[in-house]
Amino acid sequence: MSDPARCPCDPTRPYAGCCGRFHAGEAAPTPEALMRSRYSAFALGLDDYLLATWHASTRPTDLNWDEATHWIRLEVLDHRAAGERGHVHFRATFREGRRWGVLEENSRFVHEAGRWCYVDGEPTLARLKPGRNDPCPCGSGRKFKSCCGTT
Numbered sequence: 001m002s003d004p005a006r007c008p009c010d011p012t013r014p015y016a017g018c019c020g021r022f023h024a025g026e027a028a029p030t031p032e033a034l035m036r037s038r039y040s041a042f043a044l045g046l047d048d049y050l051l052a053t054w055h056a057s058t059r060p061t062d063l064n065w066d067e068a069t070h071w072i073r074l075e076v077l078d079h080r081a082a083g084e085r086g087h088v089h090f091r092a093t094f095r096e097g098r099r100w101g102v103l104e105e106n107s108r109f110v111h112e113a114g115r116w117c118y119v120d121g122e123p124t125l126a127r128l129k130p131g132r133n134d135p136c137p138c139g140s141g142r143k144f145k146s147c148c149g150t151t
Contacts, residue, residue, distance in 0.1 A: 008043035009036035009074050023049050027116070031086025031109035032079040034116040039092060043071040055110060055117040068096045072148075073139045077104075084111045093128070093137045095148070100128035100137050 003011070007018035014020075019040035028034035034053060041049040047063050054060070071094050078089040086109035093102050107121035130137055136147035143149075 008040040008071060015040075027114060028053075029116075030079070031081050031088050031107075031116050032076060034109060034118065035079075035088040035090060035107055036074065036076070038118060039071065039074045039090070053116075053118055055112075055119045058120050066096070070095045072137065075139075081109075081111075085109070086111070086116060093139075100130060102126045102128060102137075 005015060007013045007015040007020070009019055019037040022028045022033065022037040023041065023044075023046060028037055038050060038053060040046075041053075045065065047065075050063060051059060071092060073093040075091040075093075076088065077091060078087070080087045088107045088109065089105070090107070091102055091104045093100070095101075103123055103125055105121040105123040108119040109116050110119050111117075128137055130144040130149065132143070132145040132149060134144050136142050136144045136149070138148050140147050
């Protein structure tokens with residue numbers, strides 16, 4: 001993350017007032033808020049938070065991090081909550097060295113004991129090959145060659 005004061009899920013928001021409060025222990029009020037905080041936890045390497053917010057029925061014993069993966073951008077495409085169940089459809093753009101990719105997932109959440117938990121999702125993974133004059137995958141609105149393509 002380029003500016004630690006900005007939230008990885010939405011760089012226009014301060015981390016402390018966005019996902020930072022959930023990482024500090026406050027319960028996320030909606031499935032979307034939990035998903036955003038989990039994305040930020042992936043971007044910041046917060047294993048304990050990810051495992052704590054994963055439903056016990058599907059939680060892995062550990063997380064296998066690929067330190068070469070840098071999470072760049074989050075887009076929430078759809079989100080719903082009905083009673084004790086929730087759904088979030090999102091797209092997350094990442095970079096691994098000079099390679100770019102997009103993880104898109106339909107995630108399921110459940111509300112138990114006063115907290116939302118991530119249950120599972122249906123992910124799809126696609127590689128991106130941005131051209132020099134294409135819009136930058138980071139979402140800056142600039143051309144790739146004058147933004148992330150320079151690094």
